[in-house]
Amino acid sequence: MNTLTLKIPPALDIALAEASGRQNLSKSELVRRAVTAYLGYADKPSATPSALVLAGDLVGCFSGGTADLSSNPRHLEGFGKT
Numbered sequence: 001m002n003t004l005t006l007k008i009p010p011a012l013d014i015a016l017a018e019a020s021g022r023q024n025l026s027k028s029e030l031v032r033r034a035v036t037a038y039l040g041y042a043d044k045p046s047a048t049p050s051a052l053v054l055a056g057d058l059v060g061c062f063s064g065g066t067a068d069l070s071s072n073p074r075h076l077e078g079f080g081k082t
Contacts, residue, residue, distance in 0.1 A: 008016070020030045052059065069075055 016030065020027045023030065025033075038048075059077050066075065
């Protein structure tokens, strides 16, 4: 991957840092996504399919189950212990 260096005003740097924190992305990834969207490449198919595309037929095929399985630490009690 190539490196690009740019200068931005302090206010934009603060806004970028806040947005990257909210989205849990690095500033570089956020800027890459913004430039990609600006240039119109977001609509073009990627050479590497996403996990959603690969498992698309499985997404939403189950009903019921625990709604907070990924966020409730109680479900992981004893996990990995022998």
